[in-house]
Amino acid sequence: MPDDVYRQLHHALKSFIPESRMATDPLRTLAYGTDASFYRLIPRIVVRADNEAEVAGILRQTGEKNIPVTFRAAGTSLSGQAISDSVLLVAGESWQQWEVLDGGKKIRLQPGIIGARANGILAPYGRKIGPDPASINAAMIGGIAANNASGMCCGTAQNSYRTVDSIRIVLADGTVLDTGDEHSRAAFASTHGPMLARLDELARRVRADVPLADRIRSKFKIKNTTGYSLNALVDYSDPFDIITHLMIGSEGTLAFISHIVYRTVAAPPFKATALMMFPKIDDACRTARRMQDLPVVAAELMDRASLRSVEGKTGMPAMIQGVSPTTTALLVETQAADFATLSAHVREIADTLEMPMSTRSVPGGRTHEWQLAGAGMDVPAVFTDDAGRSDSLWRVRKGLLPSAGAVRRLGTTVLIEDVAFPIHSLAPATLDLQALFGRHGYREAIIFGHALAGNLHFVFSPDFGIPAEVDRYARFMDDIARMVVDVYDGSLKAEHGTGRNMAPYVEKEWGSQAYGLMGEIKTLFDPRGLLNPGVILNPNPRVHLENLKPLPPADPLIDACMECGFCECHCPSRNLSLTPRQRIVVQREIARLTASGDDDARLAELKKGYGWQGEATCAADGLCGVSCPVDVDTGKFTKTFRSRQVKGQPYQWLADRAADHFGPLTAGIRTGLSAADRLHRRIGSEAMGRLTGVLRRLSGNRLPAWLPSLPTAAAPPRGRSAGRGDRAVVYFPACVSRTMGPDPGDPLDAPLHEVTERVLRRAGYRVVYPERMDGLCCGLPFESKGFFAQADRKSRSLEAALLRASDNGRLPVLCDTSPCLERMRRTFGPRLTLFEPVEFTACHLLDRLTITRTEDPIALHITCSARKMGLDKAFMTVAEACAETVVVPYGIECCGFAGDRGFNVPELNSAALAGLKKAVAGCTAGYANSRTCEIGLSHHSGIPYRSIMVLVDRCSRG
Secondary structure: OOHHHHHHHHHHHOOOOOHHHEEOOHHHHHHOOEOOOOEEOOOOEEEEOOOHHHHHHHHHHHHHOOOOEEEEOOOOOOOOOOOOOOEEEEOOOOOOOEEEEHHHOEEEEOOOOEHHHHHHHHHHHOEEOOOEOOOOOOOEHHHHHHOOOOEOOOOOOOOHHHHEEEEEEEOOOOOEEEOOOHHHHHHHHHHOHHHHHHHHHHHHHHHHOHHHHHHHHHHOOOOOOOOOOOHHHHHOOOHHHHHHHHHOOOOOOOOEEEEEEEEOEEOOOEEEEEEEEEOOHHHHHHHHHHOOOOOOOEEEEEOHHHHHHHOOOOOOOHHHOOOOOOOEEEEEEEEEOOHHHHHHHHHHHHHHOOOOEEEEEOOOOOOEEEEEOOOOOOOOEEEEOOHHHHHHHHHHHHOHHHHHHHOOOOOOOOEEEEEEOOHHHHHHHHHHHHHHHHHHOOOOOEEEEEHHHOEEEEEEOOOOOOHHHHHHHHHHHHHHHHHHHHHOOOEOOOOOOOOOOOHHHHHHHHOHHHHHHHHHHHHHHOOOOOEOOOOOOOOOOOHHHOOEOOOOOOOOOOOOOOOOOOOHHHOOOOOOOOOHHHHHHHHHHHHHHHHHOOOHHHHHHHHHHHHHHHHHOOOOOOHHHHHOOOOOOHHHHHHHHHHHHOOOOOHHHHHHHHHHOHHHHHHHHHHHHHHHHHHHHHHHHHHHHHHHHHHHHHOOOOOOOOOOOOOOEOOOOOOOOEOOOOEEEEEEOOHHHHHEOOOOOOOOOOOHHHHHHHHHHHOOEEEEOOOOHHHOOOOHHHHHOOOHHHHHHHHHHHHHHHHHHOOOOOOOEEEOOHHHHHHHHHHOOOOOOEEOHHHHHHHHHHHHOOOOOEOOOEEEOOOHHHHHOOOHHHHHHHHHHHEOOEEOOOOOOOOOOOOOHHHHOHHHHHHHOOOHHHHOOOOOEEEEOOHHHHHHHHHHHOOOEEEHHHHHHHHOOO
16 A cells, blocks of 8 residues: 555544554554564554544545554454554553443443453452453453453353344444444444345355254354354344354454443352373363363363473472373362352262262361362362462463463464364374374474363464474464364364464365355455455465564563563553553564664664653553563563663762762752742742743753642651560661652641651550661662662662661561562562561551541552562551542552652653542542652542551551
């Protein structure tokens, strides 16, 4: 398509979509050219559409100009269905509306809602959505429905096709249809009557062709996402019902899904889980087949190579270590509405499988075990209803893909395929699959999957940078197609969608007649073939071998990234600049261009753009590492990137001076805060904002931004031991709480260190302070800017001071600021016992205080550092002990203030907290445990945010 056509489109789109929601520059189009698959296409225009009217307008404009368009939600697709070399329409975080219907029996969801969020909404009703893909914590509803994603427990009975009630779509011509609304159906019938008639004729023709209809029914008895959902033509006769179900699994090639109504399924609260070990894979497969008619919701198969990939990992059960080369495991789970039924389920499993069973209550009586023996298992299997042990067993299964991805060779691609077989063929098919790996030299491959559905996943790591490897992969895929289709009549894509990856094999699996029917469906909905072209139906027999994504080495900190996108929903800059995945995509391309020397101009442009898009707007909070399957912390990479920028003079000299004169530096900050507060009181907020805004613009944004919630100066801590309690604790007020007091006008005008000391003494603690406290720092301000040597120097000095104050570690140490405490835990040795405020309060203070709960609703912000330390439950324990109503805004994890970044790049803080004010409406105050985070939270919420120690102080005064 000529460049001028895209320029015309861009100009037309600007008439109703802000430029800030479009991207045409090389950096951002490159960043959006990647999904979770192993393909890359760089779009010409990326558009973030915020509503249905915008989608319709975009489709009308692209239709008029004959320009292809692809839809994208989270971009976690594995088969290349969420990328484009034309227009990429992104429907993400603006599509968050939902409505629970019929007391939880149904739910209406927009496409930008993450699957796990939908289940969280339904949890109070004891319900959930049917699909349960492994990516449910990152995948959005639009992609879950468009790919007919299933998962470990839903099988074919509870996938999107079986549980969709109605759907609202925008067609290629911009027409909106809601199949659950009578008025919409009537309007559509009046404008698109011929289309409905043609669809009715297609369905009648298929149902009249008995062999074809039977073939379609047979194909969907097992998981199948190869091609379109032809079962809609035999399962339904009403054209609107047919449309509803054709949209499921259509991968954005027929229409845009603007909302979907699901019939929900029960979410039983009682579960029992066991890991069964069998001597051979066919033993495990035969047992899984016998479980099909039992109350078993999951039977996850794992071959020996899978177990080997995780057996050395922390927390893995000992029973998977050192087993024989042919050992295969089944992870089995049963669920029930009550304990008696759960116990009966386990008994039924044991009786049917002819396994002797014994039962015991675990000491304490709160959890139970059922031991099953025999039936050819290597060791007895133990069903447990203990949530912790169950999670440990599931970590075996969930750790397979991350482990395979983490140990792959540098530059190779993590490739995960999924196929399905009739359950009676699962055992021989699995053996044949293993033989295929050996024949093609993929000896590192692992096999696992959902045995109850006959669904196998296999993972291996080819190097697509080598032409011979591409040829080997092509031969392997041809053999897979022959084996799955010709030998076992299975599905080449069970749940990951056809995409580009399996498009060349759709006709082979379905035959020419059914394949022709799919072409008719595509033409009926998309006559000009503009919606996601090349996906599902593609005449190019080598499309699965083209546009392969390069994965050159860029930095050891990020090279393990699989570009799955699981990190993106946690990133505070996701709606402002780049996400962690996109930062890595850009860095890999910079590394590739640097090594090849091909395009110096493009390289320079990417490096220049990355300065703001990648580095300046990264909060470096590390939450991406928490959610990453292979533990890639892009925040850590950003800090390393900054360290390279600040090498040499004058940066190092300035950092050394700041580190060596930290006491005077903090005193200077107090002076500045006092001066700013006096000026603010004198001229008012409006004039202060104008004045500081002008000064910031004149400085080229080098001066920090002023916020009305900028704290007053804190009086320095006395630094003397206080109290006469029967217990003692070393209290280290972080530098931010030693310098920053409450917000201007806050009636709670005591600085945090005074409040904390007051609570400690009230609980009977003697408070011990480290000596020469003004010069102490954990090093975090230096680390975040890339001054690692200075950060470590400050950290060592603080550790030595705390060791002296704590009698060489005898006394516990409390730091009142979560990010500082997190760094102390990372860098200190084992002698010190370190506590963060909520942790110390939950463990040591609540039972020594008389708490009166406040009736005022409060908001809670669990800082990113607290999340990384696993303190979410402690936060809730303290907050719920002090308040009747606690609101934790969904989707706001890192506030984006990031130390001083909220002053220097205030756009990041604004983007991260865009929905905060609405989420905390009705709350009287908010609480956190980082003073700088509280500045931004107060500014963007309209309510004061304070340390959670202030809440404990307020509620324990009596």
